[in-house]
Amino acid sequence: MVDITDVLLNEGKRSEYVTSLQTDRFSYRFGKFPLVGDRTVRIVLENIGDKKLLLEGEASLTVMIPCARCLKPVKTALPVQFSYETELEETEYIDGYNLNVDQLIHDESLLVWPERVLCREDCKGLCSSCGHDLNEGPCGCSATELDPRMAKILDIFNNSKEV
Numbered sequence: 423m424v425d426i427t428d429v430l431l432n433e434g435k436r437s438e439y440v441t442s443l444q445t446d447r448f449s450y451r452f453g454k455f456p457l458v459g460d461r462t463v464r465i466v467l468e469n470i471g472d473k474k475l476l477l478e479g480e481a482s483l484t485v486m487i488p489c490a491r492c493l494k495p496v497k498t499a500l501p502v503q504f505s506y507e508t509e510l511e512e513t514e515y516i517d518g519y520n521l522n523v524d525q526l527i528h529d530e531s532l533l534v535w536p537e538r539v540l541c542r543e544d545c546k547g548l549c550s551s552c553g554h555d556l557n558e559g560p561c562g563c564s565a566t567e568l569d570p571r572m573a574k575i576l577d578i579f580n581n582s583k584e585v
Contacts (some may be wrong), residue, residue, distance in 0.1 A: 427519040429467045429475070430510075436468040436476075445524045448485065448531060458497060463523055470507065473543045477486030478505040478511075481527055490538045492555050498539050504530050 429435045443461040447454050465479040481502045486495040510516060515526040546556035554561035 423517070423520040424523055426516070426520060426521045428555075429469050430516075430519055433469050433471045436466065438494070439465045439467065439522055442464070442546055443481075443483075443524055443527060445491045445528070448528055450532070453488075456485055456486045456495075458486060458492075463527055465521070465523065466474055466522075467521070475508055475513070475516075476505075477508055477526075479503070479526070479530075483527075483531070487536070489541040489545055491545040492541060493548065494541050494555075496539050497543050498536060500531055500534060502527055502530050502534055502571075504533075508573065550564045 424439050424441055426437070426439075429437050441463055443457065443463060445457070446455045446461075449455075461481070463479060463481040465477070467478075468476040470476050479502070483502060484501040485498050485500050488494065488500045489496050515522050515529075531559065541557075547562045548554065549556055549563050550563050551563040554563075
């Protein structure tokens with residue numbers, strides 16, 4: 423939380439705040455993601471009158487996000503930048519005379535969250551049968567991927583083989 427009393431009480435007042443996120447992870451419906459390294463945030467707040475604020479900010483964060491194929495954690499840069507006007511009654515980041523920086527950056531980071539992260543472009547992923555990381559070598563499972571709708575036919579063929 424950052425005390426923004428001076429800006430809220432003085433129309434035309436513009437102040438810059440440099441602070442660090444207190445949280446060490448971002449939590450969303452789709453998981454929890456640790457923040458690593460620098461968590462410095464720069465925010466500029468201006469009272470533009472009529473109970474409106476100009477809110478600008480930036481943070482260069484690094485988040486550990488699992489690879490979309492093999493699930494290994496990948497250090498991922500998350501450049502958060504924003505600039506917009508907001509009405510005091512409409513913002514969920516201001517509580518009394520304090521700005522909840524963690525909540526603000528948490529929500530803004532969703533806008534720049536990568537769709538998919540890979541540990542490397544040629545990541546082979548996990549075996550769909552046993553879960554072995556195929557980047558570490560083959561697992562020994564059958565390489566034949568069958569359509570699940572055809573599984574019963576395979577059972578018929580396997581049962582009709584002579585031993």
